[in-house]
Amino acid sequence: MTETMETTRSVVVERDFPYPPEKLWRALTQPHLIAEWLMNNDFVPVAGRRFTLSADWGQVDCEVETVEEHRALSYCWDTKDLRSIVTWTLAPTAAGTSLRMEQRGFTTAQKSYFQGASVGWPRFFDQLGNVVSKLD
């Protein structure tokens, strides 16, 4: 056994929201709304398009991987030495939408990134909920 068997970890955050998938989709894909809950950005919901998320502490280099309107969205999320993928899944429920975010690609050595994501994503979900609650 000489091969490298790298272990990767993912952070998953899930929450049920009392809004239809279409409404959450707007907050996940419209740049001015993304800016309100996540970071400043030049996002375009088209597979293959690169975009940047920027914050005080630096920036995240992203590229859209998949776009399934109102259902799923994924993009790579690279910053410094982190190479990760963020995947959003929206599933309709009786009361609204079950929203799931998975960020995968943390090596076991990347503890501080993993820890930061574990703490940060629930806060982004809070902010996302605030943004969506104000949409018509």
Add this chain to the structure above:
Amino acid sequence: MTETMETTRSVVVERDFPYPPEKLWRALTQPHLIAEWLMNNDFVPVAGRRFTLSADWGQVDCEVETVEEHRALSYCWDTKDLRSIVTWTLAPTAAGTSLRMEQRGFTTAQKSYFQGASVGWPRFFDQLGNVVSKLD
């Protein structure tokens, strides 16, 4: 918005192993092998069957949820005030098997459980790899 919108987190660990799914499946489902990499147990791979994982620090109360031989296995994993579900997925690859474990159900308040699982599962994967490497 009066409903409780609880956020849950999951820990996911993934690793490619140079063994076929059948071999990993044995280590995931045979009690004497599970004891070598995880904990002492009375596991039976039958949906609906309860079992217990026991360690120095206490025990985990489990119940098998799904069993798809060589492909997927899930069981609930309850300990103290944690109510979680562990799901194993085995996907064949050219070189062996991609093994994925997701433990879901950590509330945002259950930080120490989440942190413990984040650190503990990669170690269990290491031990699992050692066990499987010795199988015929």
